[in-house]
Amino acid sequence: MSGPSHGAEQHRGDGRGLPRVPAAFTPSPAAERALQNLPPLVVLQAPRGYGKTTTASAWLRRPDLPDHDLVWVGLPPRAVGRDEFWSELHDAVVRAGYDDPGPVLDGRGLGLAAQKRFRHLVIVVDSFERLTDESVDEELVDLAQRHENLHLVLLTRTVRPVVSLARAAAPEAVVLQPSDFVLTPDQVRQLGEELGVPVTERAAAALCTGLSGWPGLVRVALLTASFGEDGEPVVDLFSIADYLRIVLQDLSVDGVDAVLTSLAVPESFTPELAEQLVGAENIEQMEGILVRMRRAGLLVTKGEGTFAYPVIIRDAANLLLREDDPARYWRLNADVARLCRGAGQFPEALEHAMRSQDAELVAEVVEESWQGLLAADRGKLRDALGHLQPAALAGSPTMVALRDHVAPPELPRWFLEAVQSDLPVIQPGSSTLAIAHDEADEPGVSAALLELAHVLLGEADTVGAAYACYDAVRRATDDDERLVREAGAGVALTTALLGQLQGASHWMDWVLERPDPPPGPLETVARIVVPAFLRLDRLDDVDLPERPPDLPESHQWLETLVVYVWVGRSLHLGRPAEVLGDVEQYRDRNRHRPGTWLGQSLLSAALIDLCIATDQLARGREIGNLAGPRRFESGLLRAALARLALYSGDDQLALDLTRDAPSIAPVRPRVALKLSLVRTVAAHRTGQRALAQEAMHLATRIVERTGMLRPFLLVPRADLENVAAGLPQSKALLEKLDEAAVSGPFPEAVRVEPLSGREIHVLRELATGRPVPIMARRLFVSESTVKTQVRSIYRKLGVHSRAEALERGRLLGLLPPQD
Known part of the structure; x- marks a missing residue:
């Protein structure tokens, strides 16, 4: 060739x-x-x-x-x-x-x-x-x-x-x-180019994986593809399914259609599961058919004894089954849903239950596993609730809670407006505010709402948790005083986390004024955290217990809220290196405990702030990366990451992470204030004065409404003063901070100028450890030129040695992480 x-x-x-x-x-x-x-x-x-x-x-x-x-x-x-x-x-x-x-x-x-x-x-x-x-x-x-x-x-x-x-x-x-x-992704891109179908690197890799690199199927996919809004090709499954029909004819074995389509129903299968799905009439032929299918490229090995279809081929095979025998398609999905339930694979169980068209099975899976589904895939749980009839949604207290608080895509406007008005205290059984379902609730709905609030809070949906607690109080009766107190404490705790300090104070007072049964886990933590937030945010002294609260094992993750405020107080008391060690030991000791996303994100945010305070910026970046792809979803963790970017000299990343500060300010002022202050400094340092003043003005308005002053101590003061010079209200606010006589906990933020392309090349040569003469020969310049560029690099990065330059370069993403 x-x-x-x-x-x-x-x-x-x-x-x-x-x-x-x-x-x-x-x-x-x-x-x-x-x-x-x-x-x-x-x-x-x-x-x-x-x-x-x-x-x-x-x-x-x-x-x-x-x-x-x-x-x-x-x-x-x-x-x-x-x-x-x-x-x-x-x-x-x-x-x-x-x-x-x-x-x-x-x-x-x-x-x-x-x-x-x-x-x-x-x-x-x-x-x-x-x-x-x-x-x-x-x-x-x-x-x-x-x-x-x-x-x-x-x-x-x-x-x-x-x-x-x-x-x-x-x-x-x-x-x-x-x-x-089989085709490689590069060959798929070349084939697409020659067919007049532009294919990105990502789309080529997806086609190769989804079709096992099968040349004929890839060609069919490219020739029949449409294009999405992002310009990526969208595979026409009907064309792939038609091609599969021809392939099945080539296999020329009785029962191959039934085996192939049956085994496409689960995401993967073992020989034992295959026997349960293919039917008694096909078991004898099954082993030979599986061998032929593997040779034909229709199956891939997922692990020892586990097989699966490439994803696009699987979707096409499911399409064949649904078209040719819908009743068998529904029955097989119901069978797989039950098997997944038995194995504790609840997201998969729900997916197959929905495909089975069996509403009763969908309701059973939802009620049995809603907690795991809420954490794993809220969108899928919401879709499932949307497929259920009103009678099923009213069938139990849990289903009522999910109907009213998970099924709707957005929180009700009245509640969001109430939050912005400090969420007025209500009494159990109150119906003064219109809600979606005003019929009488069966007993147990308030308890179900409180359980839902725990899960939502653990998933860092603080606003959703506040709404569930609020609704639990509204639907409760005075007969269950402990539930009422626990739900009210949940409102106080969540509103304090949001930064709605006056509402949090009112709700905490209301809880403490009620009859005094033994407190539940939310009240136990709220008694510590809510007053601590109120005093810490207003720069008052904070008293915290020496020992963590005694909580049930399933709720021990709530300790991280106490750790978070304890770290916040400790930052202003000195000894941040010692506190950093203590918090890391706490994290390592408790790895075995059941965790939640809020607990993980608060602990990561506290550790990042301690790393900034101890000038261990690279370590802080590692902690942020370990939080995983969700690290930008949690507001308080994202605020800590934005501060880390600012103190590392990465002003552009700081600006990128703070874009939504204005939109979240009405309901989530705590996060919005932290983001807007970082945005003020980053915009000022990049010469965007109008943007800096806009962010500073937002921060000032938030403080005037909430009284939160402490976030001003977490960013460089000199930059704030420069921006506030043209904003009288902001300038007066900074003067008020001076009266508090509390200093910021962080060292001076790094000021970094962008490196030129040539300087980045020199920095990468520095990372190899080569001496200057060899670097000069490799870069085809004189030794004096290299030395001049090295001095320029040091100046722009704000460092004084090769080791510091390399550390700063890795921190800014100019160099790969050190092994």
Whole structure:
């Protein structure tokens, strides 16, 4: 094969019996390497659509191959016996101008005919799988070895004895199987370009994975794709499904349709699960079918004893099943849902329950596993609730709570407005505010709402948790005083976290004024955290207990709220390095406890602030990265990451992380204030004065409404003063801070100027540890130029040594992390 693709002049056959080569054909690297000359025997074994015929045709067009005659034999589309096979080959050789090999129907005459011509004779047998007599395989291997001028090329969709015989008995033979034909992402992009279908690197990788690199399926996907709003190709599953139908016909085994479509229902399966799904009538054939499917590229190994379809092929197979036998599709999904429930795989159980069209099963899965579903995929849980009838949604206290607080895509406007008005205290049973469902609740709804609030708070949905606690108070009765106090404490705790300090104070006072049963976990923590937030935010002294509160094991993660305010107080008392060590020990000791996202994010935020205070910025960045992809979802953690970016000199990242400060300010003023102050400094340092004043003005308005002063101590004061010079209210606010006589806990933030492209190259050379003379030779500049650029790098990064420059470069993402 002379190149990666073949032009339009090769679309047609070349008059020698060679099939056409599509204009956008790209041979696989394995085929390119293997087919460099004329081996005595070539076996190309792969299912339909892997490009066997095109690969052979492109290879035999190569102008650098030895001079040869070509005979291309396509076996008829039916079973072919031994005698007919040899007769087909004899007739084809005679038509090509060779002497009649004689009446004996075997290969000896073909070899002699090739010898008489003193020319290479290439005989290609297409659709070799149609030959029924497998003894011919051994004859062909022997024939190719005996006659130097004879070359046999066998194209087969199924695995035949010739595959193993060629490898064992013919050292010079070439055997290519499905894995040798699959496309790489780069080839998919090239194929898309030649077909006029632009494919990004990400989309190419997704097609390769989703279709196992199957060339025919990839081509179908590209040719029939539409395009989404992001410009990425959207696969037409109907076209893929139509192609799969043809592949199933090629497998020609009874029951293969039922096996293939049944096993596409679960995300993955074991042989044991396969037996449960395929039906008793297909179990005997199942093992052979699975072997054929794996050879055909329809299955991939996910782990020891576990198999799965590539994702796009699986979706197409599900489409076939849904179209051909919807009742079986629904039944199999219900079976898989029950199996997933038994295995504790609740998101998968819900997905299959919804596909089964069995509303009762969906309701059972939701009620049984809503806590895990809420944490794993709230959108899927909301979709499931949307498919249930009103009677099912009112069937239990839990379902009522989920109906009113999870099913709606947004919180009610009245509640958000009430939060901004400090969330007035209400009495149990109050109905002064309109809500979505005002019918009488059955007993237990308030308890279900309180349980929901715990889960929402753990998922860092502080506003949703506040609404659930508030509604629990509203729907409760005075008979259950402990529940009322616990829900009221939940309102106080969540509003304090949000920064609605006056509302939090009123609700905490209301709780403490009520009859005094033993406090629940929310009240236990709220008694410590709410007063601490109120005093800490207003720069007053804070008293905290020496020991953590005694909480039930399932709620011990609430301790992290106490740790968070304790770290906040400790930052202003000195000894941040000692506190950092203590908090890390606390984290390590409690890794075994059940955790929540809020607990993890608060602990990470506290550790990052301590790293800033101890000038361990790289360590702070590592802690942020360990929080995972959700680290920007939690407001308080994102605020800490924005501060870390600011103190690291990455002003642009600080600006990126603080864009939404104005939009969240009405309901979440604590996070908005922290973000707006970081934004003020970052904008000032990047010369965006108007943006800096806008952010400073927002921060000032938040303080005027809430009284939170402490966040002003967490950013560089000099920058705030420069911005506030033109804002009288902001300037007066800073003067009020001076009266408090509380200093900020952090060192001066790094001031970094952007490095030029050449300076970044020099910085990367510095990271290798090479001496200046070698660096100069590698960069094709003089030593004095390198030294000048190094000094410039030090100045721009605000450092004084190579080690500091490398640390700062890694912190800013200019260098890869150190191993």
